[in-house]
Amino acid sequence: MIDAVVAFFILGILAQLLGAKLSFPDGLYKTLSLFLMVAIGLKGGIALQQHIDPALLTMSLAVVAFGLLLPLVAYPLLRYFGQLDKINAGAIAAHYGSVSVATYAVAVALLEAANIAYEAYFPLFVVLLEMPAIVVGLVLAKGNIKVINRTFVKKELIANQSILIMVGSLIIGFVGGESVQKLTPFFVELFSGVLALFLLKMGLVAGEQLGTLKKNSIFLISFAILMPMLGGLAGTGLGVILGLSAGGLALMAVLGASASYIAVPAAMKESLPEANAGMSITASLGITFPFNVLLGVPFFIALGQYLGA
């Protein structure tokens, strides 16, 4: 049985493939993205305040290490099988080492619908996993660690919109105390509805990306399906080592399986303008995102329940 929220994603793809002219204002899409990032951060901060874990620092370091290693799995596949140059291989590897907030949001919605509990500090992990892959991808592309300078750190890591919004919301949720409760009717109660609308737009975009796949894109399709499977299993393994709950295992797998198409493309556009952005977006949004939403996330939730039992 397909979840109602995920069904909107399928609706979006079908609408695009059927040529239906669904008008979706650009401003609305950006507002929905902002809403999701604030809601995820806020919910995480509130839950973290209630259930803080002393082992969080160790776990956070392990998660950052995971984020540094994932692009190193993607890069040789892209170079050897795809015969891509260093620039494009590094850029795509950065996408797959980072995370998709939307995929994470879908996983959270499915876990909550099935009443499967997960650790409160996961939004912190989402934020931590945004950054390392950008650094590794850039170093792989340029072949030189000196590209990581102060300007890069300030612009792409600290002032990055996604990271700033999510970290800020997490902190507000954590320190806000009782005053945060007045925000929950908006950011918590409306989360599923907003996610459904967001996925409708994502379906339209994914359908459009599928249409731009050229005939010789078999490598890209194969990579964009294989990488989430590898990343998801690696995430599951990390979750088992960290002793996470069933829901936590599922979310860690999803973070490993997902690929960024908001934060990393923006960072790559600035730092690697010579990279082919279309290839990265087609892979991460046109293939990996639908694969994860339709097959990957439900599978990893089932796997998490089995291992966490």
Next chain:
Amino acid sequence: MAFKSLVLSLITSLSLLAFSYLSNLLGHGGTGFILLAVILFTLSVFSVLKSSPNKAQKSQSTAQSSCLAEAK
């Protein structure tokens, strides 16, 4: 390049079948993975077969052009 793409698509298809098997063991159903594996592998084989006659035609016309150039 085509051969390497075919190899990767074969690896991906086998991984999808493995996921399908795991999914069935978990009681979740693996039809989606099987379907995707079959579609992916079929597309890759067609892609490779389609690019092979094109390469043969190109090498044939190159050989003909060099023969004509020698005759002149």
